[in-house]
Amino acid sequence: MNKAIKFLLSFLFFIQISCQDKKSNQKTKTMTKYEWTEGTSAALGYPMEVYKGGIECEGGEWVGLNFGIASGNQGWGTINNGMSNGFKSLPKRLDFIWMSYLENQFYQVDTEIDTEKIRKYFSQGFEIKGASGKPQHLNYDVISVGMAPGGVVVVWISGVGWQKEIGRYQGKKVTIPESEIAKLDSHENRFWRKDYLEMVHTREQIIPKKVQEENKGKPIPLGLWDVYRTRFSWKPVFELPENAKLNPLRDVGIEMINGEKEQFDAAKNPLSDFDFRAIPRSISMSVSDKDNNRYGAACNLDGKSSLDAFNTVFGDDPKSTKAELIIKVNEAFSFFTVKLKGENGKEAFIKTDSLEMFKSKKKN
DSSP: OOHHHHHHHHHHHHHHHHHHHHHHHHHHHHTOOEEEEEEEEEBTTBOEEEEEEEEEEGGGOEEEOOSSEEOOTTOTTOOOOOOOOEEEOOEEEEEEEEEETTTTEEEEEEEEOOHHHHHHHHHHOEEEEOTTSOEEEEOOOEEEEEEETTTEEEEEEEETTEEEEEEEEEOEEEOOOHHHHTTOOTTGGGGGOHHHHHHHHHOTTTSOHHHHHHHTTOOOOTTHHHHTTOOEEEEEEEEOSTTOEEOTTSEEEEEETTSOEEEEETTSSSSOOOEEEOOEEEEEEEEEOTTOEEEEEEEEEOHHHHHHHHHHHHTTOTTSOOEEEEEEEOTTSSOEEEEEEETTSOEEEEOEEEEEEEEEEEOO
């Protein structure tokens, strides 16, 4: 064998080994597993249930989502179900059919999702104050799929105190063939049973009585959950009594109407720069007075009042200005107000629901 042939064979062998190593490295990267559990979410008053299907993950892993009704009683974005906690590869595709009970309509979604965005968040994790007040680095460990009327699907990832939207997807209306329904057992065919549908519509544990009455005779507000995703440039600002301060050992927690959640380090001033966020839904915090007495405080924000306030300040253009969400605590540490104030001079108060402010303990 002459030298030229030997060289050619050696070169081809080297190329083959290099390609195998590259494929092996790519497979290792793709198959990195993280510890997480799956969950589903729905909007208050509009229960959903997956009929069949779930999440396809990298490497061919599969996670089912058909584990019961997502009632939405805890609000859009809140996880109603969770099944299998363990190390799994990351999601890459949604493929499932679900029932939107108030519409009496099945929808199907079959779409790729942003795996790299999920990977980035899972790899970075987040910071949160622990029980001792010291920052702790935690990881995202839940992937939730939200279903809203009109075939809207939203995917979030979440960890303690944090939730981030990954993407919004659109399902299409589908009809289950009679031939398929005929093969189902008495439990599987519940989606078509009159008694079961009546139960879903009337049981208070699924749709609270107050919500049933408020929604009676009203059309389903299709498109509302896309409105919730609108982002505005705002930041939280606190106005406290003299010599009072936010408790630096506790984070300030704010939930948004699009299902996202953030934790703000109370030891920082300002807490945050302006950032594009959805409209806030709830606020929780801890405040210390001049004598170092601590007060816990929290509230929900009235949804209509919040939408009206942001419309007043920003008008038809979410990018028209920047605004401060001013949380003002009274001198007696018994109450606080919430006001949105824009750099354009426009401002509006936001009504609060379930507001509480209570003395906790004195700092040692």
